[in-house]
Amino acid sequence: AQKITQTQPGMFVQEKEAVTLDCTYDTSDPSYGLFWYKQPSSGEMIFLIYQGSYDQQNATEGRYSLNFQKARKSANLVISASQLGDSAMYFCAMREGVGYSSASKIIFGSGTRLSIRP
Amino acid sequence: GAVVSQHPSWVICKSGTSVKIECRSLDFQATTMFWYRQFPKQSLMLMATSNEGSKATYEQGVEKDKFLINHASLTLSTLTVTSAHPEDSSFYICSASSGGSDEQYFGPGTRLTVT
Numbered sequence: 001a002q003k004i005t006q007t008q009p010g011m012f013v014q015e016k017e018a019v020t021l022d023c024t025y026d027t028s029d030p031s032y033g034l035f036w037y038k039q040p041s042s043g044e045m046i047f048l049i050y051q052g053s054y055d056q057q058n059a060t061e062g063r064y065s066l067n068f069q070k071a072r073k074s075a076n077l078v079i080s081a082s083q084l085g086d087s088a089m090y091f092c093a094m095r096e097g098v099g100y101s102s103a104s105k106i107i108f109g110s111g112t113r114l115s116i117r118p
Numbered sequence: 119g120a121v122v123s124q125h126p127s128w129v130i131c132k133s134g135t136s137v138k139i140e141c142r143s144l145d146f147q148a149t150t151m152f153w154y155r156q157f158p159k160q161s162l163m164l165m166a167t168s169n170e171g172s173k174a175t176y177e178q179g180v181e182k183d184k185f186l187i188n189h190a191s192l193t194l195s196t197l198t199v200t201s202a203h204p205e206d207s208s209f210y211i212c213s214a215s216s217g218g219s220d221e222q223y224f225g226p227g228t229r230l231t232v233t
Contacts, residue, residue: 037224043209045162045224091161105152106213106222108162 002027004094004109012115013082020067021077021112023092034075035093035106036066038086045091051075079114087116120146122214124225131202131232139197139228141212147192148214152222153185156209168195202232 003026013019025034032053038046051059051066059066067076079086092109121144131137141151150169154162166182168174168189176182184206186198195214199206209229213222 043211043227043229045211045213045227047221047224050221105164105167107164110161 002029002032002094002096002107004092004107006092006109006112008112009110010113010115012117014117015084016081018078018080019082019086019114021079021090021092021114023075023077023109025073025075025092025094027073027094027096029096031096033095034066034068035095036064036075036077037091037093037108039089039091039111041088048090049077082116084116084118087114089113120144120214120216120221120223122148122212122223122225124210124212124228126228127226128229129231131230133203133232134201136198136200137202137230139199139210139212139230141195141197141214141225143193143214143216143223146214146216146223148195148216149192150215151189151195152213152215153187153195153197154211154213156211156227158209162211165197199230202230204232206230207232 005024034051036048049059049061049064051068058068063080065078089111091111093106095104095106123142125140153165156162165180166174166176168187170189170192174187189195211227212225215222
């Protein structure tokens with residue numbers, strides 16, 4: 001069965017510093033996708049970045065990058081130059097399936113609450 | 119990007135009544151929709167997966183008779199919480215996929231409070 005683990009319940013970071021949010025996963029399926037979502041206090045889920053299991057390069061989206069270490073089964077999110085607006089809950093998630101089938105369910109980790117200090 | 123809406127955004131109901139939550143894909147056809155619930159300071163827990171025109175697939179431990187899911191069209195899925203009790207109070211979030219994309223699009227969520 002698939003499993004997502006986020007070991008940091010909360011983090012405090014100074015504004016403008018970079019921050020790494022940890023995520024490890026477990027799956028027996030060779031084909032899978034990894035996601036990071038941001039959930040501000042309003043509750044909406046904001047998609048940040050995606051990494052496919054067969055992608056050779058680490059995914060990047062603006063200030064977000066995903067440090068994908070397949071052998072270690074880790075998919076850490078790196079936020080560069082943090083901003084006050086980055087304060088939110090961050091969830092790592094995984095979907096099993098071939099061809100990034102969007103009909104497959106996404107399983108979420110327990111989340112990390114990130115707080116940015118001015 | 120694709121937009122998913124939920125209605126209502128929040129609802130308060132009395133114990134024993136039923137509540138219906140709608141999830142709509144506004145600018146795409148959603149072949150599959152997912153329903154999650156989230157308790158305060160916890161993660162999203164998948165409740166069920168629904169495909170248009172067929173019965174929903176419920177996750178283990180989710181009472182299908184209590185949480186009725188209908189996906190009657192490619193743009194609408196509904197979740198009905200029947201005979202709601204205070205322990206059903208939660209944040210309910212839907213997501214939708216078109217089948218032609220590797221992304222799921224999330225609705226803004228519905229906060230249910232049962233008194």
